[in-house]
Amino acid sequence: MERGMMMKILLCCAMGMSTSVVVQAMKKSARVQGKDYKIWATDADSVDEEDDCPDVVLIGPQVGYKLEDLNEYFEGTKTKVAVMDKTQYGNCDGAAIVKFAEALYRG
Numbered sequence: 330m331e332r333g334m335m336m337k338i339l340l341c342c343a344m345g346m347s348t349s350v351v352v353q354a355m356k357k358s359a360r361v362q363g364k365d366y367k368i369w370a371t372d373a374d375s376v377d378e379e380d381d382c383p384d385v386v387l388i389g390p391q392v393g394y395k396l397e398d399l400n401e402y403f404e405g406t407k408t409k410v411a412v413m414d415k416t417q418y419g420n421c422d423g424a425a426i427v428k429f430a431e432a433l434y435r436g
Contacts, residue, residue, distance in 0.1 A: 335367065336364075337382070337385070338366055338384065339379065339385070340355075340368070340370040340389065341370070341376060341386060341389060341395065342373065343391055347391070348370035348389055351418060352368050352369060352370050353423075354421045367381070373389075373399065376402060382406065384409070386409070387412075387413045387430060388413065389412075390412060390413060390414075390418055
């Protein structure tokens with residue numbers, strides 16, 4: 330992704346809490362790379378309460394079963410939805426997850 334390009338990345342998990350460490354790792358990685366991304370988390374059942382429409386929705390592996398529901402919810406939008414790699418998620422590999430989000434965004 331180009332420097333200065335804003336991307337909005339929403340992470341979804343069971344309660345919106347387990348992803349907080351991953352969000353911080355992703356923010357740090359993006360910041361080090363000079364990227365201005367909005368990255369935040371919520372629980373998968375509260376996505377419809379979000380005010381800001383994300384460019385990318387990354388689902389925690391523990392709620393991967395929500396993929397179909399979230400794809401349906403974002404149908405007709407430009408939002409891309411995918412399940413995060415469980416190893417990257419478990420290791421809080423912010424750089425790898427940011428790279429995954431960028432690839433997904435580019436399509």
